[in-house]
Amino acid sequence: EVQLVETGxxxxxxxxxxxxxxxxxxxxxxxxxxxxxRQAPGKGLEWxxxxxxxxxxxxxxxxxxxxxxxxxDNGQTSVSLQMNSLRGDDTAVYFCTRDGGTLSAADLWxxxxxxxxxx
Amino acid sequence: xxxxxxxxxxxxxxxxxxxxxRASQTIISYLNWYQQKPGKAPRLLIHTxxxxxxxxxxxxxxxxxxxxFTLTISSLQPEDFxxxxxxxxxITRTFGQGTKVEVK
Numbered sequence: 001e002v003q004l005v006e007t008g009x010x011x012x013x014x015x016x017x018x019x020x021x022x023x024x025x026x027x028x029x030x031x032x033x034x035x036x037x038r039q040a041p042g043k044g045l046e047w048x049x050x051x052x053x054x055x056x057x058x059x060x061x062x063x064x065x066x067x068x069x070x071x072x073d074n075g076q077t078s079v080s081l082q083m084n085s086l087r088g089d090d091t092a093v094y095f096c097t098r099d100g101g102t103l104s105a106a107d108l109w110x111x112x113x114x115x116x117x118x119x
Numbered sequence: 120x121x122x123x124x125x126x127x128x129x130x131x132x133x134x135x136x137x138x139x140x141r142a143s144q145t146i147i148s149y150l151n152w153y154q155q156k157p158g159k160a161p162r163l164l165i166h167t168x169x170x171x172x173x174x175x176x177x178x179x180x181x182x183x184x185x186x187x188f189t190l191t192i193s194s195l196q197p198e199d200f201x202x203x204x205x206x207x208x209x210i211t212r213t214f215g216q217g218t219k220v221e222v223k
Contacts, residue, residue, distance in 0.1 A: 035212065037212075037214075044204065044214060044215075044216050044217040045153075045155075045161065045204050045206075045214040045217070046214065047206070047211065047212035047213065047214060050211070050212065059211045061211070095160055095161075099208075103149050103208050103209060104166070104208060105151035105163050105166035105167075105172075105206070105208055106151075106153075106161075106163060106206075107163050107166070107172065109160035109161055109162070110160065111160055112160055
C-alpha cells in the first residue's frame with residue numbers, strides 16, 4: 001500500500017526539542033522530493049521544509065530556518081524533521097508529504113502527528 | 120504570497136462555486152488546489168493550474184489568467200463541503216489562506 005506514516009509528536013516545553021519521523025512505503029522513495037507541512041489548531045496550512053531525492057537540497061520557511069532540520073534516509077525510506085528551540089507558535093499537526101519533483105504538488109499525505117509546545 | 124478569496128462561502132447542492140487565488144509575482148502555472156475535510160489530511164485536486172489529479176471528479180476544474188487562478192466546482196455535491204487551499208510550487212511552497220465552503 002502506498003502510504004506515509006508520521007510518528008514522534010507529543011507535548012514538549014518551550015525551548016525543547018522533538019524529532020518527527022515519516023515512514024514511506026509502497027513507492028520508489030528515491031524518485032521523490034519530500035516535504036513537511038503543518039497546521040496550527042483551527043488555522044490554515046503552512047509549508048515548513050522540503051528535501052530533494054538524495055538529500056543534497058533543503059529548503060525551509062523563514063520562521064523555522066536555523067531551528068528545524070529536514071533529513072532523509074533512503075535506505076530506510078524515511079524522512080525526519082528535527083525541531084529545536086520550539087516555541088508556542090510551533091504547536092500544530094505536522095504532515096509529511098510526497099512531492100513529484102522540485103516544482104510539483106504534494107500528491108500523497110500522511111495522517112499527521114500533533115506537536116504541542118506548552119509549559 | 121498567495122491571496123485566496125473568499126475566506127468562506129455558503130452554497131447549496133447543485134450550485135456553481137468559484138474560488139480564486141492571486142499570486143504576488145509570476146508563478147507561471149505552478150499552482151495547485153487541495154481539499155481538506157475536518158480531521159483529515161488534505162487531498163490534491165488539481166496541479167499545474169488546470170490538470171485534474173487522478174480520481175478527482177470532473178466537476179472540479181482549474182484555470183489561470185496571468186497571476187490569477189480559479190478553482191471551479193461546476194455542480195456542488197454534498198461531499199464537496201470542505202475547506203479548499205491553493206498552493207504555489209514555483210518558489211519553494213506557499214499556501215493560500217483557505218476557503219471554507221459551507222452549507223447555505
